[in-house]
Amino acid sequence: MAFSSDADLVKLVPDILQLGITSFSNEHPKAQADIERDLRIKWWPRKRRSGDTEEMDNNKLTDAQFTQAASFLVLWMYVLPKLTNWVDNDRFLEMIDFYKARYGEEMEAVYGDGIEYDLDGDGTVTDLEKEFIGVNRLNR
DSSP states (O other): OOSOOHHHHHHHSTTGGGSSOOOOTTHHHHHHHHHHHHHHHHTHHHHSOTTOOOOOOGGGBOGGGGHHHHHHHIIIIIIHHHHOOOSTTOHHHHHHHHHHHHHHHHHHHHHHHOOOBOTTOSSOOOTTTTOOOOTTOOOO
């Protein structure tokens, strides 16, 4: 199951499913894959310990932690470009910039709060498993 759904989009843009496209179900898994790739690049190398060879297991992430970010990403990258006419003063063109910025802000907030990752696979995310790994922090 993807991090977000059409219902999450409707919470943000109530008329989104009334604009000519009645479902964006194919776009939600794309956004999830984008977020997971972002995590593998920006977060996972700092989370895993020196000498670990294990790759990030996407199933160990807490999906709900990314619902808001995934909703913003679906709107920014996949939905609104389909709806815009690409002319000045187009509602959707302005919304693309808005949701792109919201996505960046939300992901920074998630990184700052700590990624919930069930490292040991026991079904519970402890405070140590949610440890924030700072970008500018030197780990030895």
